[in-house]
Amino acid sequence: MMIAKRQPERKRTKSSFKLLTDYILRSNQFAEKEKIVGYRISNCQFNNAIDLAMDEILMTQRQNKRSNADPCYHLVFSFPPGEKPKGDILADIEHELCKSIGLGDHQRISAIHDDTDNYHVHVAINKVHPVTHNMVEPYRDKIKLIETAEQLEIKHGLVKQVDWEAARQKRRRGERDKPNPPAETLKAHTHQIPFDAWVKQHRAEITALIDPAPDWKTCQANLARLDLQIRPRGNGMVLSSRSEKAFAKLSTLGREYSAGKLEKRLGRFQAAEKPAAAPEKQYVKGPRQPADNRLWEAFQADQQQKKNRMAVLKRATANQKAEQLTDYQQRRLAIRVNPLLSGPNKREAYQRLKKNHQQRLRAISTAAAGERQQITRDHPARNWQTYLVAQAIQGDSAALKALRHPETRKQVLARHALSGPVAEQVNALLTGLKPAIRTNGTVSYSVGKARILDTGNRLQTDTNDPTAITAMLRLARHQFGDQGLVIQGSAAFRQQVITAAATENMPVTFADPAMEQQRQQLQAALHPSAPASPRQPGRQHPPPQHQDTER
Incomplete structure (x- = not known):
């Protein structure tokens, strides 16, 4: 199933087309990421030069002086694991998707990425039309992209894993759970159990506590057995954890548990009281695997230390600025009451004092920015997943195993693969090949222009290059014997x-x-004097020349 969607802006301010293009092309500050497969420029006078095309797009955006909307549209379309359409198919898909949302004639730069299990394309589109210079904001683009993606699947014979019409009928009948994108993002990017998912998992137990309750007091007391309570939020109600800061919509339990229907059945809402006993079961934030506890505790300690250092720096910076402001005000008062200074002299003294004050404030801010950067360098992990990646690069096999949790792995379709006789997961690295570790636990080794992916229980590649295949065989001997x-x-x-x-x-x-x-037969012909390879089964580890290997 091909997925096409608009990537939301992270900030409410206007995005930078230059920064977006740097990101999708992996240039400048994003150069340390895995390289792109290729790029394409469309609807520009200079379709073969990135720098000239960029200047042309920025000049076009400056021609629109009427709109304050964001002039950039970030489109992403991706494919199931293992499916990699050819360049002409990708170009047609890109054109049809852009055309469907009314941006077919607009300038755009696209890049093909292969740094995840899903082959995907990023498209940076200029929403300012190159001829009329009008800002075009796509209407109902989410629906149009889904419908066009469905048509393109049929047109190009792509893998179709979803019966779209059946899915639409199911949605109309209300027979499926509504997705919760923030919860799915938390699950995918932090390996934590989202509260929303925990509620769905224990839905039967929760509803069994709510259904027999004759009033709110009994209902809240029953929910306390699972460390839960119902709380008002906005114009409705939510189900929340008592001990964690976690909320879920009541509709997660079903339509019959909306705020209006519960109040109709239980009466006017009453808040939960303090529970008399400890809960029998409760939601706890943390990793999905118990074996991750050591790493999780270390991660929490690292994040707390970072938070404490940032708080200390913030207070120190605020105190320094307050002291500087007090000093400035006192000096200004001294100038004002000085009887020896005439009007022009006072004016000049005020200007010098203000300039000095601003310089000192800038110096304080610059020093604080340097301290913040140092703290970030000392604690680089932004979340649980990036912390695991950092630990895995340092040789922690438990961190690599945690990244390779079964829920994060996807079934790969048609890749060239090599595995051992037993489907076991090997959490080891060949550090001499400078591996790059992805957030799903896949280890990427680059051999020339080819890429070898190690998922733990198999090696994958998309090339027939002899050098890459030889390297893949050497990796396989190290991994599987x-x-x-x-x-x-x-x-x-x-x-x-x-x-x-x-x-x-x-x-x-x-x-x-x-x-x-x-x-x-081939080996005997090429090396007639060499002894034949043994054929007895059983895993044999490679010879000791791999001294740079960490397990």
């Missing part, structure tokens, strides 16, 4: 694997009998 390697992929890829193993005279065997026979 020498015996019974399982090869998946096209016939050309499988033949390249056989050739690489035989050419390098690697002591490996393949699980596929036909592949193993071809390898033995």
